[in-house]
Amino acid sequence: MQGGTGYAVRRTSRGPGRPKRRKNRQAVIAAFAVLLTVAVVLTAVAVIKGRGGDTVLTPEEKVRILSEAKVPDYVDVQILPEDCDSRRCVKLEDFNSVVIHYVANPGTTAQNNRDYYDNEGTEVNSHFVVGLEGEIIQCLPLDEKSSATTERNRDTISIEVCHPDETGEFTQASYDAVVKLTAWLCSLCDFDETNIIRHYDATGKMCPLYYVEHEDKWLELKSDVMEYMNS
Numbered sequence: 460m461q462g463g464t465g466y467a468v469r470r471t472s473r474g475p476g477r478p479k480r481r482k483n484r485q486a487v488i489a490a491f492a493v494l495l496t497v498a499v500v501l502t503a504v505a506v507i508k509g510r511g512g513d514t515v516l517t518p519e520e521k522v523r524i525l526s527e528a529k530v531p532d533y534v535d536v537q538i539l540p541e542d543c544d545s546r547r548c549v550k551l552e553d554f555n556s557v558v559i560h561y562v563a564n565p566g567t568t569a570q571n572n573r574d575y576y577d578n579e580g581t582e583v584n585s586h587f588v589v590g591l592e593g594e595i596i597q598c599l600p601l602d603e604k605s606s607a608t609t610e611r612n613r614d615t616i617s618i619e620v621c622h623p624d625e626t627g628e629f630t631q632a633s634y635d636a637v638v639k640l641t642a643w644l645c646s647l648c649d650f651d652e653t654n655i656i657r658h659y660d661a662t663g664k665m666c667p668l669y670y671v672e673h674e675d676k677w678l679e680l681k682s683d684v685m686e687y688m689n690s
Protein backbone atom coordinates (compact mmCIF):
# COMPACT_ATOMS: atom_id res chain seq x y z
CA MET A 460 0.00 0.00 0.00
CA GLN A 461 1.49 3.35 -0.95
CA GLY A 462 1.09 6.13 1.59
CA GLY A 463 0.75 9.79 0.67
CA THR A 464 3.70 10.68 2.79
CA GLY A 465 6.09 8.39 1.01
CA TYR A 466 5.11 9.90 -2.30
CA ALA A 467 5.70 13.41 -0.98
CA VAL A 468 9.13 12.42 0.27
CA ARG A 469 10.12 10.92 -3.06
CA ARG A 470 8.97 14.01 -4.88
CA THR A 471 11.02 16.23 -2.59
CA SER A 472 14.10 14.11 -2.95
CA ARG A 473 13.79 14.11 -6.74
CA GLY A 474 13.22 17.84 -7.05
CA PRO A 475 16.75 19.21 -7.28
CA GLY A 476 17.87 16.61 -9.79
CA ARG A 477 15.19 17.33 -12.38
CA PRO A 478 16.64 20.18 -14.50
CA LYS A 479 19.87 18.29 -14.94
CA ARG A 480 18.06 15.17 -16.08
CA ARG A 481 16.02 17.16 -18.56
CA LYS A 482 19.24 18.60 -19.98
CA ASN A 483 20.70 15.12 -20.25
CA ARG A 484 17.59 13.88 -21.99
CA GLN A 485 17.72 16.77 -24.47
CA ALA A 486 21.37 15.99 -25.18
CA VAL A 487 20.54 12.34 -25.79
CA ILE A 488 17.68 13.26 -28.12
CA ALA A 489 19.90 15.69 -30.03
CA ALA A 490 22.64 13.09 -30.39
CA PHE A 491 20.11 10.52 -31.57
CA ALA A 492 18.74 12.98 -34.14
CA VAL A 493 22.24 13.62 -35.48
CA LEU A 494 22.94 9.88 -35.71
CA LEU A 495 19.62 9.28 -37.43
CA THR A 496 20.33 12.02 -39.99
CA VAL A 497 23.78 10.60 -40.71
CA ALA A 498 22.29 7.11 -41.11
CA VAL A 499 19.61 8.36 -43.52
CA VAL A 500 22.16 10.24 -45.64
CA LEU A 501 24.54 7.26 -45.75
CA THR A 502 21.69 4.91 -46.71
CA ALA A 503 20.53 7.25 -49.48
CA VAL A 504 24.06 7.46 -50.89
CA ALA A 505 24.40 3.67 -50.73
CA VAL A 506 21.07 3.17 -52.50
CA ILE A 507 21.95 5.63 -55.28
CA LYS A 508 25.40 4.09 -55.74
CA GLY A 509 24.02 0.56 -55.63
CA ARG A 510 21.43 1.25 -58.30
CA GLY A 511 23.60 2.99 -60.80
CA GLY A 512 26.94 1.40 -60.08
CA ASP A 513 29.65 3.84 -59.10
CA THR A 514 28.56 6.40 -61.66
CA VAL A 515 25.17 8.04 -61.91
CA LEU A 516 24.39 8.88 -65.52
CA THR A 517 23.07 12.35 -66.33
CA PRO A 518 20.02 12.75 -68.60
CA GLU A 519 22.33 13.93 -71.41
CA GLU A 520 24.59 10.90 -71.01
CA LYS A 521 21.64 8.51 -71.09
CA VAL A 522 20.20 10.09 -74.24
CA ARG A 523 23.65 9.97 -75.85
CA ILE A 524 23.90 6.26 -75.04
CA LEU A 525 20.57 5.77 -76.85
CA SER A 526 21.79 7.83 -79.83
CA GLU A 527 24.88 5.67 -80.17
CA ALA A 528 23.32 2.29 -79.40
CA LYS A 529 23.29 -0.32 -82.15
CA VAL A 530 20.02 -2.25 -82.09
CA PRO A 531 20.36 -6.05 -82.02
CA ASP A 532 20.07 -8.00 -85.27
CA TYR A 533 16.70 -9.49 -84.29
CA VAL A 534 15.13 -6.02 -84.61
CA ASP A 535 13.54 -5.18 -87.98
CA VAL A 536 14.33 -1.47 -88.40
CA GLN A 537 11.56 0.39 -90.25
CA ILE A 538 11.93 3.99 -89.07
CA LEU A 539 8.88 6.12 -89.91
CA PRO A 540 9.41 8.86 -92.49
CA GLU A 541 10.28 12.20 -90.85
CA ASP A 542 7.31 13.89 -92.49
CA CYS A 543 4.66 11.39 -91.41
CA ASP A 544 1.94 12.86 -89.18
CA SER A 545 2.73 10.84 -86.07
CA ARG A 546 6.45 11.59 -86.03
CA ARG A 547 7.61 14.58 -84.01
CA CYS A 548 11.39 14.45 -84.52
CA VAL A 549 11.98 15.78 -80.99
CA LYS A 550 14.83 14.41 -78.86
CA LEU A 551 14.17 12.67 -75.56
CA GLU A 552 14.92 14.86 -72.52
CA ASP A 553 16.01 11.91 -70.38
CA PHE A 554 15.72 8.14 -70.25
CA ASN A 555 14.23 6.75 -67.05
CA SER A 556 11.85 3.94 -68.00
CA VAL A 557 10.89 1.36 -70.58
CA VAL A 558 7.08 1.43 -70.94
CA ILE A 559 5.11 -1.65 -71.96
CA HIS A 560 1.79 -1.20 -73.83
CA TYR A 561 -0.69 -3.43 -75.66
CA VAL A 562 -2.03 -2.38 -79.05
CA ALA A 563 -5.70 -2.86 -77.98
CA ASN A 564 -6.49 -4.16 -81.47
CA PRO A 565 -6.68 -7.98 -81.24
CA GLY A 566 -5.15 -10.03 -84.03
CA THR A 567 -3.28 -7.17 -85.72
CA THR A 568 0.35 -7.74 -86.64
CA ALA A 569 3.42 -5.69 -85.84
CA GLN A 570 3.54 -4.59 -89.47
CA ASN A 571 -0.16 -3.51 -89.36
CA ASN A 572 0.55 -1.32 -86.34
CA ARG A 573 3.78 0.13 -87.69
CA ASP A 574 1.99 1.02 -90.95
CA TYR A 575 -0.90 2.56 -89.01
CA TYR A 576 1.60 4.99 -87.42
CA ASP A 577 2.55 6.02 -90.94
CA ASN A 578 -1.04 6.79 -91.99
CA GLU A 579 -2.19 10.31 -92.63
CA GLY A 580 -3.79 11.77 -89.50
CA THR A 581 -2.36 9.20 -87.04
CA GLU A 582 -1.09 10.94 -83.92
CA VAL A 583 0.31 7.97 -81.99
CA ASN A 584 3.43 5.87 -82.41
CA SER A 585 5.94 3.90 -80.38
CA HIS A 586 9.63 3.07 -80.57
CA PHE A 587 8.92 -0.64 -81.03
CA VAL A 588 6.05 -2.95 -81.93
CA VAL A 589 6.33 -6.60 -80.90
CA GLY A 590 4.22 -8.94 -83.07
CA LEU A 591 2.29 -12.15 -82.44
CA GLU A 592 5.14 -14.30 -83.73
CA GLY A 593 7.71 -12.47 -81.64
CA GLU A 594 8.85 -10.24 -84.49
CA ILE A 595 10.10 -6.81 -83.42
CA ILE A 596 9.81 -3.68 -85.56
CA GLN A 597 11.57 -0.46 -84.62
CA CYS A 598 9.58 2.60 -85.75
CA LEU A 599 11.51 5.54 -84.24
CA PRO A 600 15.14 6.37 -83.45
CA LEU A 601 15.88 5.42 -79.83
CA ASP A 602 16.75 8.99 -78.81
CA GLU A 603 13.51 10.51 -80.13
CA LYS A 604 10.23 11.08 -78.24
CA SER A 605 7.42 8.70 -79.13
CA SER A 606 3.70 9.51 -78.85
CA ALA A 607 2.52 6.72 -76.59
CA THR A 608 2.64 7.69 -72.92
CA THR A 609 1.51 11.38 -72.77
CA GLU A 610 3.60 13.21 -70.15
CA ARG A 611 6.14 10.37 -69.95
CA ASN A 612 7.01 10.54 -73.65
CA ARG A 613 9.77 12.92 -72.54
CA ASP A 614 11.87 10.27 -70.77
CA THR A 615 10.74 6.81 -71.86
CA ILE A 616 11.15 4.18 -74.57
CA SER A 617 7.79 2.68 -75.57
CA ILE A 618 7.07 -0.89 -76.62
CA GLU A 619 3.63 -1.74 -78.04
CA VAL A 620 2.76 -5.43 -78.00
CA CYS A 621 0.29 -7.27 -80.26
CA HIS A 622 -2.13 -9.81 -78.76
CA PRO A 623 -4.50 -12.42 -80.24
CA ASP A 624 -7.68 -11.58 -78.30
CA GLU A 625 -9.56 -9.08 -76.14
CA THR A 626 -7.93 -10.25 -72.89
CA GLY A 627 -4.72 -8.59 -74.03
CA GLU A 628 -2.57 -11.52 -72.92
CA PHE A 629 0.61 -11.77 -74.99
CA THR A 630 1.43 -14.96 -76.94
CA GLN A 631 4.43 -16.85 -75.61
CA ALA A 632 6.44 -15.70 -78.66
CA SER A 633 5.52 -12.04 -78.02
CA TYR A 634 6.23 -12.40 -74.33
CA ASP A 635 9.69 -13.84 -74.94
CA ALA A 636 10.47 -11.06 -77.43
CA VAL A 637 9.33 -8.37 -74.98
CA VAL A 638 11.57 -9.87 -72.28
CA LYS A 639 14.57 -9.97 -74.63
CA LEU A 640 14.07 -6.44 -75.99
CA THR A 641 13.37 -4.90 -72.57
CA ALA A 642 16.45 -6.61 -71.13
CA TRP A 643 18.59 -5.12 -73.90
CA LEU A 644 17.15 -1.61 -73.35
CA CYS A 645 17.66 -1.88 -69.57
CA SER A 646 21.24 -3.04 -70.02
CA LEU A 647 22.11 0.15 -71.93
CA CYS A 648 21.80 2.32 -68.80
CA ASP A 649 22.21 -0.29 -66.08
CA PHE A 650 18.49 -0.26 -65.25
CA ASP A 651 16.74 -2.64 -62.88
CA GLU A 652 13.09 -3.72 -62.53
CA THR A 653 12.10 -0.31 -61.10
CA ASN A 654 12.80 1.17 -64.54
CA ILE A 655 10.26 -1.11 -66.27
CA ILE A 656 6.72 0.25 -66.11
CA ARG A 657 3.30 -0.22 -67.65
CA HIS A 658 1.44 2.57 -69.40
CA TYR A 659 -0.92 2.11 -66.40
CA ASP A 660 1.85 3.03 -63.94
CA ALA A 661 2.52 6.27 -65.81
CA THR A 662 -1.02 7.53 -66.42
CA GLY A 663 -3.54 5.09 -64.92
CA LYS A 664 -4.70 3.88 -68.36
CA MET A 665 -5.72 0.18 -68.41
CA CYS A 666 -2.74 -0.71 -70.60
CA PRO A 667 -1.42 -3.33 -71.12
CA LEU A 668 -4.82 -4.65 -70.02
CA TYR A 669 -3.95 -8.26 -69.10
CA TYR A 670 -0.89 -7.18 -67.10
CA VAL A 671 -2.90 -4.53 -65.22
CA GLU A 672 -5.64 -7.04 -64.36
CA HIS A 673 -3.07 -9.69 -63.42
CA GLU A 674 -0.52 -8.00 -61.18
CA ASP A 675 1.23 -11.34 -60.54
CA LYS A 676 1.86 -11.79 -64.28
CA TRP A 677 3.29 -8.29 -64.48
CA LEU A 678 5.69 -8.94 -61.59
CA GLU A 679 6.65 -12.20 -63.28
CA LEU A 680 7.40 -10.40 -66.54
CA LYS A 681 9.69 -7.91 -64.81
CA SER A 682 11.45 -10.69 -62.93
CA ASP A 683 11.90 -12.61 -66.22
CA VAL A 684 13.57 -9.52 -67.71
CA MET A 685 15.97 -9.31 -64.77
CA GLU A 686 16.71 -13.02 -65.05
CA TYR A 687 17.38 -12.62 -68.79
CA MET A 688 19.74 -9.71 -68.10
CA ASN A 689 21.71 -11.72 -65.57
CA SER A 690 21.91 -14.88 -67.68
Ligand SMILES: [Zn+2]
Binds near residue numbers: 559664
Ligand atom coordinates in the same frame (compact mmCIF):
# COMPACT_ATOMS: atom_id res chain seq x y z
ZN1 LIG B 1 -0.62 2.08 -73.73
